Amino acid sequence: MRGWKERWLEPPEPDYAAAGDILRVICILMVGWYHIWQQSWLSPALKLGGRWWDFTPWVRTGYMFVDMMLALSGFLCYLPYANGRERPAGEFYLRRALRILPSYWLCLGVMLVFGLADPNRAELHRLWLDLLAHLGFVQNLWAFSYTATRMNVVLWTLAVEAQFYLLLPLIAPLFRRRPLVVYAAMTAAGLSFMLLWTAPMADTTLFVNRLPNMLTVYANGMLAAHAYARLCRVEKRRGWIALAGLGLMILSAWTAAMILFRQSFASGYDTLRLGQLRWRWLFSLCASAFLLGGSVTFAPIRRAVSCKPIRFLSGVSFNFYIWHQWLAVRLKQWRIPAYQAAENPNMAGEMPWQMQYTLLCFFAALALAVLVTYLVEKPGAKYGRKLYDKMRNGEWGMDSRCRASGAMAA
DSSP: OOOOHHHHHOOOTTOOOOOOHHHHHHHHHHHHHHHHHHHHOOOOOEEEEEEEEHHHHTTTTGGGHHHHHHHHHHHHHHHHHTTTTOOOOHHHHHHHHHHHHHHHHHHHHHHHHHHHHHSSSHHHHHHHHHHHHTTTEEEEEEEGGGTTOSOGGGGGGHHHHHOOOOHHHHHHHHHHHHHHHHHHHHHHHHHHHIIITTTTOOOTTTTSHHHHHHHHHHHHHHHHHHHHHHTTOOOOOHHHHHHHHHHHHHHHHHHHHHHHHHHHHHOHHHHHHHHHHHHHHHHHHHHHHHHHHHHHHHHHHHHHHTTTHHHHHHHHHHHHHHHHHHHHHHHTTSSSOSSSSSOTTTTTTTTTTHHHHHHHHHHHHHHHHHHHIIIHHHHHHHHHHHHHHHHTTTTSOOOHHHHHHHHHOO
16 A cells, blocks of 8 residues: 555656646636626626625636637647657647547538528628638638638637647657747747737737737747656656645646736727737746646646546537537527517626526536537547548558458468
């Protein structure tokens, strides 16, 4: 039986960052809460210990957590390179495609059906252009496929991700050899694009969420992954590393909360976008530090932030993200649950509709996410992998049993 020291100081797995599960769940929860709050205007306040606690400042800045999601993506995509287990570029692209395309294509198909059913037939040509932009993962480059999209507005993040995936097999080997140099170059490029090009614009709508402005975010995630791979191999001073990880976890969470509180005072879309731009590097650095610290800290804490319920929610979070906003808007349009106001029950402060609607949005999005994950995403990825393996092995269009019989006869 192992003693408490062995249990608490058990080294982390180099290929698995435990804090990634809880961070993904927090990010998706906050982004989803923000979008649902936009529709319900339900202030998240409750009375505890004889006083009111108002969490509105953190909910109304939930859009900021998209940057944390992208930092997490940078961490996870680079981690195999940091551990010296990188795959060929083609294999990397295949794995990413199998991960996102089944759910992504399903979403586009549903959006197309709803778009074609729309009575506004005069704009039909724009619907097809919108679809083409999304199929090419370039929807964040034009207004008609981004802010005015007839598809699903949250899908812009997948455009940024796909564009980053194209670059990663080129950047990652360089990052592994010269991490500080490449990190500095990526950060300088991202900050320069933000300060010299995007921030001075009168209207930053089409540029705030483009890949060059996200380079600092991905760089922070990649640097944290590089440090994590190194720390996992350190056998001595495991207790000090775990203690430092816990401290880093707490400090980064507190700093991120303070950033969100400051950002919550911004008003007006232009001011919001500029604030997000200026906080982006530090906020994503907090996410990366939390991910690093929470993945090297004491083993019981790592197990807690990656327990089975958290891993389950993390596993369906991708589809929750895809569907939550569209579903929230549709439920409100369909008057589910019913409300008394002619329209905009949120502005009327209609209760109990606000509470019922908020809870329904969360549970409906979660239920749909579970269904899509286990009926579309996972089976689609499995089938796609089998299909690829058949094509690679020359079995396309040929019954494998006939090939085996032919080999035996020869």
